Amino acid sequence: MGSSPKAVAVGCLLAVIVVSGIIALILAAVGVKGVYLPPGTKYGMVFDAGSSHTALYIYQWPADKENGTGIVSQAEACTVQGPGISSYAENPANAGASLRACLDKAMTIIPVEQQRETPTYLGATAGMRLLREQNSTKADLVFAEVSKTIQQYPVDFRGARILTGNEEGSFGWITINYLLETLVKFSFAGKWIRPQSAEVLGALDLGGASTQITFQPSGTIEDNSTKVFFRLYGTNYSVYTHSYLCYGxxxxxxxxxxxxxxxxxxxxxxxxxxxxxxxxxxxxxxxxxxxxxxxxxxxxxxxxxxxxxxxxxxxxxxxxxxxxxxxxxxxxxxxxxxSSIHFRQQAADTDIGWALGYVLNLTNMIPAEAPEQVKGQQRGLWAATIFFIVLTAAAALLAILIQCLWNPT
Incomplete structure (x- = not known):
């Protein structure tokens, strides 16, 4: 006595299930290798509180770094309405309030899940230097108000402080040379390299209350008060910098x-x-x-x-x-x-100033994140694996339906 049509159909489907399931398992195991995901993105914010105005710069860089220093780009710049924060000495609460519009804008740019880990700084320059010399109490009140405002936002606020003239000049020097690719450059081979033939440039800055000159001298810097040391992209730099307060x-x-x-x-x-x-x-x-x-x-x-x-x-x-x-x-x-002087406001679509150099130097102190490794396989093998998995599931579902619902007379 032969098998019933129902038994034959179920048997054939079971054979399809077994064969396609085995094929899917084989394909899933073939060609699998470790794959590194692209590095995540880090964000940082810097308020450049100058004597005549304040600007907020939002920067981003890959979570991995190049020889210890981040490859940083400017994501956004926002000019704070009104004068510099030192102008609010008689009404410090307004100094804090003036920052809100730019902070609100920043919150729309930085992903919500990364905002609380975004380092945020406020650096004040010559305007606040002068106010501190004239009335340190008023300067402290202004800083207290701007700090209170920033702390109301979900960011990692690292404090507000006055930059020295040497810091302002030297960070501006980093910005110029980074943007004009004398410190690091992406080669045709797809790697970041230090340009051997590039000449490191000097930087001049004329602010509202001070002017700075910074360059890498060919000889020894005898006055230590004018010498600043940096290590950027695995290379050491010793630069001369001097700030002239009241000559802005x-x-x-x-x-x-x-x-x-x-x-x-x-x-x-x-x-x-x-x-x-x-x-x-x-x-x-x-x-x-x-x-x-x-x-x-x-x-x-x-x-x-x-x-x-x-x-x-x-x-x-x-x-x-x-x-x-x-x-x-x-x-x-x-x-x-x-002829060696070049007057510029931007380079590589980025604002020139001390803020980018500050962030580049800051990235030396932020640990790099190791790329995340996952298992992956070639697109064609992956597509074939999915096909046989779907075929196995469809055959199994059809076998169940036949077994439960088909009652041949």
């Missing part, structure tokens, strides 16, 4: 008001307005400044109607002369050396 544009204005009754702007903005940021020689720059400054006021207004603020327009002349005097007479850049 705003403080220089105060010193010259009694004699000149004029005002000042910074390196880049002034020379950009005069179209002098394209590497023109010193003679051309000198002639351009004299030509601008000898124009009558009505002629200037007619030539530059887009300058809504008349005070800003009449500031360009004394500002340009101050910059020319500072660089030529103060720092001794002569006609031959002038």
């Amino acid at each position: 544009r705003d403080q220089a204005l105060k010193m010259l008001l009694a004699a000149l009754r004029k005002a000042f702007s910074g390196f880049y903005y002034t020379f950009y307005f005069l179209n002098l940021t394209n590497g023109q020689p010193l003679s051309v720059i000198n002639a351009t400044i004299w030509g601008f400054c000898t124009k009558g006021w009505k002629e200037l207004q007619a030539s530059f109607p887009q300058e809504e603020s008349h005070s800003r327009l009449h500031n360009y002349c004394p500002s340009a002369f101050y910059i020319l005097t500072l660089l030529h007479e103060g720092y001794k850049f002569d006609e031959q050396m002038w």
